[in-house]
Amino acid sequence: MKNQGYCIALYKTVEAAEKVFSALEQTRFDLCTVSVAGKQPLREEQIFGYCHDAGQVKCWGRLSPFWNRALDRLSGFAFYIVSNEGLIIVVGPLVSTMMRGLKEGPETKYSPIRVALSRIGVSSGNVDLYESMLNANAFLILEQGTQDEIHRVHDLLMHHDAMDVTIHYG
Amino acid sequence: MKFQSPFYPDALTAFKKSRFFSGLNQQEIETMLQGFLRETWKKGSIFPSQQTLERFRVLIKGRIEMIKMHPDTGRELTVMLLNPGDAFDVVTLVDGKAHDVIPQALDDLEVLSVPMSTVRNWINVHPAFNQTLLPYLGEQMRTLENLAADLALHDTVTRLGKVIMRHAVPGDMVAEPHATPVKLVHNLSHETLARMTGSVRVVVSRHIQHWKEQGTVDVRRKELAIRDLGELVSPELKEPQEIKGNRNAIP
Numbered sequence: 425m426k427n428q429g430y431c432i433a434l435y436k437t438v439e440a441a442e443k444v445f446s447a448l449e450q451t452r453f454d455l456c457t458v459s460v461a462g463k464q465p466l467r468e469e470q471i472f473g474y475c476h477d478a479g480q481v482k483c484w485g486r487l488s489p490f491w492n493r494a495l496d497r498l499s500g501f502a503f504y505i506v507s508n509e510g511l512i513i514v515v516g517p518l519v520s521t522m523m524r525g526l527k528e529g530p531e532t533k534y535s536p537i538r539v540a541l542s543r544i545g546v547s548s549g550n551v552d553l554y555e556s557m558l559n560a561n562a563f564l565i566l567e568q569g570t571q572d573e574i575h576r577v578h579d580l581l582m583h584h585d586a587m588d589v590t591i592h593y594g
Numbered sequence: 595m596k597f598q599s600p601f602y603p604d605a606l607t608a609f610k611k612s613r614f615f616s617g618l619n620q621q622e623i624e625t626m627l628q629g630f631l632r633e634t635w636k637k638g639s640i641f642p643s644q645q646t647l648e649r650f651r652v653l654i655k656g657r658i659e660m661i662k663m664h665p666d667t668g669r670e671l672t673v674m675l676l677n678p679g680d681a682f683d684v685v686t687l688v689d690g691k692a693h694d695v696i697p698q699a700l701d702d703l704e705v706l707s708v709p710m711s712t713v714r715n716w717i718n719v720h721p722a723f724n725q726t727l728l729p730y731l732g733e734q735m736r737t738l739e740n741l742a743a744d745l746a747l748h749d750t751v752t753r754l755g756k757v758i759m760r761h762a763v764p765g766d767m768v769a770e771p772h773a774t775p776v777k778l779v780h781n782l783s784h785e786t787l788a789r790m791t792g793s794v795r796v797v798v799s800r801h802i803q804h805w806k807e808q809g810t811v812d813v814r815r816k817e818l819a820i821r822d823l824g825e826l827v828s829p830e831l832k833e834p835q836e837i838k839g840n841r842n843a844i845p
Contacts, residue, residue, distance in 0.1 A: 434600070545636050547702040553600055571645065578631060588599035590632040593639055 429593040430544050431567045431574040433581040434557055438462070438490050441563040444584040445493065451580065457573075459516025460494045461537060462487070462563040464503075466510040474503075483513075491515070504536050509559055512537055518544075518566055544568075545594025562587070595630045595706065605632070605706060608654040612679030613733070615652075617726035626716065626723075630706035641697040649707040652681045656701035661789060663696060672789040674737060675700075684731060687713055700786065741792075750793045754801050757790050758811070758820065 435441040441462065448455060464472050464487055472485030481501045483491040491513060495501060500519030503511045514522060518540050525539035534542075537558065541551045544566075554564060567577045574591055581589045595605060609615045609623050618626070630652070635641070637656075653676055660674040660682070673695060676682055685693045687710060716723050744753050782790075788798040802818075805811045812819045 436598075545634075547634055547636070547704075550634060550704075557600065571642070582596075586596065588596060588601055588632070590601070590634060592634045594636055 428568070428570060429574050429591055430546070431569070431577050431581065431589060431591050432546070432554070433565045433589040434554070434587040435563040435565065435585065436561075436587055437585075438487055438563060440585040441565060442490055442493070444565060444581055444586070445490075447580060447584055448577075449497070453577070453580075455497050456499065457517065457568045458498060459500075459514065459518035459566040459568075460498065460563065461512065461514045461518065461558060461566070462490075463506075463509065463558055463561055464491070464511040464513055465561065466505075472511065502536065506535070506559065512558060514540070516566070517568065544592065546592050550590070550592070557587075595627050595632055597624075597628075599632070601632060601704075602627070604704075605630070605654055608678055609652070612652065612681070614679065614681045614726060614730050615723075617722045618720065619722070622720060622722065626720075627706075629712055630708050633703075633705050633707055635699045635703040635705065637699055637702050639699045639703070641699075643692060646683045646697060647686055647692050648710060650681065650683070650687055650710050650713045651705045651707045653678050654704040654706060656699060656703035658682065658703065659698050659700050659786065659789070661696040661698055662694070670696075670789045671792050672786070673741060674734070675790065681730075684727075684734060686710065688731070700782065745792050750791060750797055751801055754787065754791045754793070754798060757787065758818065 433444070435444065441460070445460075448458060464483075464485060466472060470486055472483070472488075474481055474483045481495050482488075483495070494515040498516040500517055501513075501515050502519045502522060503513045505511055512535070514537065521543050522536045522540035525543045526536060529539070535555065538551050538555055541554060542548070546554070558564060565581065567574060567581075569577065578589050578591060595602060599605075605627060606623065609627065610620075615623055615626070633651075635656075641651075655678055658676040658680075659672050660676065661670050662673050663670045676697075682697060683693050683695070690710075717727060718724075744756060748756070783795075784799045784802065785795045787802075788795045791798060802811065802813065806813055809821055812821050
């Protein structure tokens with residue numbers, strides 16, 4: 425029996441998230457199963473924007489190098505605004521899960537990331553924590569795969585300054 | 595598991611309360627925690643047998659039912675109910691062989707897992723860990739012994755009464771001033787209670803309904819509370835006539 429699951433890693437800084445992204449690339453890991461979520465803080469003195477040009481989404485602003493790199497390699501892009509907090513940006517296949525969840529319940533009172541995480545089988549207590557960490561400027565890196573794959577990724581993610589790496593079986 | 599993890603405090607508290615790790619000091623527990631991997635499993639999940647052979651798990655949140663199933667009839671019996679702080683699979687840990695049980699999540703679970711080889715190493719390296727392992731194994735053996743004795747020596751209604759009594763917490767009054775809330779078996783389906791009793795759902799439902807009508811137990815929103823402890827201690831006296839008459843037919 426091949427148990428499908430998600431490995432979710434929490435990183436405190438964009439530098440740590442960038443490092444793990446490089447490590448995943450270097451190991452020639454199949455990035456099409458990886459998703460990234462993080463917050464782009466909005467401050468009056470800074471500009472953040474995105475555009476869709478020639479089939480590609482590009483960002484500019486403080487964290488744009490990280491987001492552009494993720495956008496180059498992963499498919500799927502979404503963002504939503506949390507009032508007084510900033511933009512929550514999601515890149516990767518988690519966006520499809522999020523959109524499916526939102527289509528099924530467009531009147532939902534929950535945030536899109538909560539809808540997506542709940543749909544992949546993360547329990548509500550854990551979703552609360554992931555959401556609060558995102559709002560506190562942490563980054564989530566998610567990898568979907570079989571038991572063997574996510575265990576392999578777990579070891580890699582754990583060695584790159586992750587605050588936490590948890591495997592969620594749905 | 596890393597010290598910086600936001601889930602670390604919960605895991606540390608669970609380890610300190612666990613009978614399995616109770617003999618270890620804070621430093622030893624913290625060192626061991628570093629080697630664990632955090633996993634969550636949804637309610638109803640079944641742990642793959644290969645995983646239980648390779649990885650040792652400590653339950654942090656939720657309950658796990660260890661089920662034995664008849665290969666032909668599909669009838670099931672719960673041989674053990676694991677709670678936060680319990681570890682599994684200790685049988686595989688001891689003999690290194692695959693264990694023919696089905697571990698099924700009764701709730702959404704949080705567990706910490708570590709390779710079996712690491713735990714076997716801890717048994718050699720940490721004498722305190724070794725000392726807590728043996729009493730824990732003894733307790734599990736006692737539980738299995740009680741189950742075997744109950745199945746062989748008592749009828750269904752007595753076994754069901756014993757299952758409920760075993761998990762009751764006298765004195766911990768919550769909703770009803772004269773009711774004893776049942777700590778573990780609450781929120782469990784009659785199907786699960788039947789597996790724990792070694793019977794079938796229909797029989798368990800009938801007994802609980804009868805006790806409810808007698809005022810012995812109270813069932814509200816799937817919470818089971820004992821209103822009359824004395825009646826449950828001697829359940830034979832309160833057995834429904836239609837069941838008593840067909841006792842031989844009841845599994």
